[in-house]
Amino acid sequence: MNGIDVREVITRAHREEWARVVASLTRRFGDLDIAEEAAAEAFATAVERWPADGVPPNPGAWLTTTANHKAIDRLRRENKRDDKHKEAQMVHDDAPPEPAGAIDDDRLRLIFTCCHPALAMEARVALTLRMVAGLTMPEIARAFLVAESAMGQRITRAKAKIKAARIPYRVPSAEDLPARVRGVLAVLYLVFNEGYLATGPDTDPVRHELTAEAIRLTRLIRALLPDDGEVAGLLALMLLTEARRAARVSAGGELVALDEQDRGAWDAALIAEGHRLVRERLAAGVAPGRYQILAAINAVHTSARDMRDTDWSQVLALYDQLVRLDPSPIIALNRAIAVAELDGPEVALAAVDRLEPRLAGYHAYHATRADLLRRLGRGQESRAAYDRAIDLAGNTAETAYLTRRRDQLR
Amino acid sequence: MRYLVSVIHDRPGLATPEEDAAIDVFNDRLQAEGHWVFAGGLASPDAATVIDNRGGEAMVTDGPFLESKEYLIGFWIIKAADLDVALKLAAEGSRACNRKVEVRPFL
Incomplete structure (x- = not known):
């Protein structure tokens, strides 16, 4: 060799x-x-x-x-x-012999300890990437745009708390397991999203190392907890999102919206795997959680040949289901995008405007409004909304996209 | 492992009779299940006196060492195998006394 x-x-x-x-x-x-x-x-x-x-x-x-x-x-x-x-x-x-069965796997204990709810979210993320994923301190610091010394301190503090407060090294009891698994998935989803929509003025719009790591860790959890529907749902959601990565940012570094993406550039193998997981969950006949519903929405999008071919009534039905589980304004905002395709931009804009008190500081709220106003021919208002969205957006590709759309208005 | 569960007072008014009754039930449970070490309620910070005898002459000051809207109004000291057990007990304690609590391990 x-x-x-x-x-x-x-x-x-x-x-x-x-x-x-x-x-x-x-x-x-x-x-x-x-x-x-x-x-x-x-x-x-x-x-x-x-x-x-x-x-x-x-x-x-x-x-x-x-x-x-x-x-x-x-x-x-x-x-x-x-x-x-x-x-x-x-x-x-x-060192007693390894007990049989995935639930006894030491790696699962490690994950639950690193993602313990008594640790701050940023500490859980850092600790999971170091202890479970094996990323080095400089790699983690770079990924989250934090100085190496600060990241090192964050991890050291978290380890000290685990020791001093005696955070246990074990898989939670059956009654606590669902809530604790949700906590682990929240950490992994955060890692994925930070990779998928990276923030910061001088950074790559997509940090593939983070999306890849999140997918790898979610696959590991899935291997350890194969019967958990939300684990399968999150993995499917990540795969179906990752599948569109190459088509999502143009050669010039600009975000490409779903309706303008070259669907031929989507990763067919990842889509097939994601669809398989979504079908598996549908067949299980258990009421889905939020990751499974989000995965199903992405499955509808990735099944369509183009924007017009998309089964929007199916998308809306899934959002209605999601709103019942999670009444957050961000879900309501995304639901309004489906409403626009089915009932027109005017109905959608009324729904979006109702979210103003809670989403006024969120760039996607203004970007969605800007797009709806543009479609309604209200150029001046649209421009103002684009300006606000550009001010608030943290992702370089998104800023470039929003700027172009604004400058195309007349 | 011992943990201090501090009860944090963040609104006016003392414990209601219902809260007192719920605290009694919770205390009985702590004792029955072997988690009990000690517990107590405290008078308001207005009754506090600070002493500093580091300089050889004891300095006496009226009032708490830290003025704040939120303050310690009582505590439990419990025995628990690990933080998960302690957090579960603390959650029940918080419901019983109807206040937020802080869990801190002893060294």
Whole structure:
């Protein structure tokens, strides 16, 4: 095996084994810090040794064993300074055999700990990307446009709270599980959206590394909790959104609206997989949650040959279902877009205007109004709404799109 | 593991008889299930006195160390295996006394 191949094997091992190594060490040593450091050292050792010694037959087992030794070395060093109780604790925990069944998977424990509701949302996101996804501190800092030191502090503080407040390292009880899974999915959806509609004046409009990571983690949760409808729903939603990525931003860096997208550039394999998941949930016959409904809406859009071919009454029926679950004004705003296609822009504008008190600071509210006013021939008002939307938009591609639409008005 | 559950007072008025009754029920449960360590209600911050004896001579000041609209009005000290157990108990305590609470681990 040449050097390039070994590097590829290590990259793949990192992707596939990082969470497993961190998770099993956390259970054994009861300490996220030790687990993270030892896992990082084990991978560094692999980078050093594998090119010369060859790749071990079972890379995952080699990494876990090496990381275990690193952790024990560290504890021994500390025990020489501190008292002996840690060593006693270590000797007693002789890593019991892995219990069978996905629900007992250590990685699931790790995810639930990192996404614990007692941690601030930004800490949950950072911790999940570091401990579960294995992104490095500089990578996470860059992805969220935060200074490396600030991101490091955020993660250190979160780990300290987990320890001091004794946030448990376990899968929640059956009665708490649905609410806690929703919390995990919220973290993953936030990561995805930050990648899909990245904010910041000097950043790429789409950060593929974040959307890809969110999809990978959601796939992992799906493998661990295959019967959870909302997990399947979120994965389908991400896949059907990601499928349109290439068509969504023009070569000039401008957002391309759904009606102007080249549907031939959509990723057919991702769409097929997303549709399969949506069908699977429909067949399950269980009342869908919000991610499943959002996925179904995206399935309708991705089934249409063009904007006119879209089954808008189906889209509206799904939004009606969603509004009953989630009365947020943002859902109502998106519902109004479907209303415009079915009942015309005037009816839709009346619905949108009712949202003003709650959405006046949200760029999409003004962008939607601007578009409806344009279609109604009310150019002056439309222009003012575009101005407001441009002021509020944080995504570079969106700003470029809105500016062009405004300047096309006469 | 021990946790301090602080009851935060953020509106005028003392506990109503209904709240007192609900707190009693909750306290009984804490004792029955082995979570009870100690609990108590506090007089308002108007009754507080601050002492600072770091300089060798005890300085006595009238009033609380921090003036604020929200203040500590009572607390529970509970035993719980981990934060999930503590948060669940605290949620019930918050409902019983009809106030928000803060959960903090002891060192």
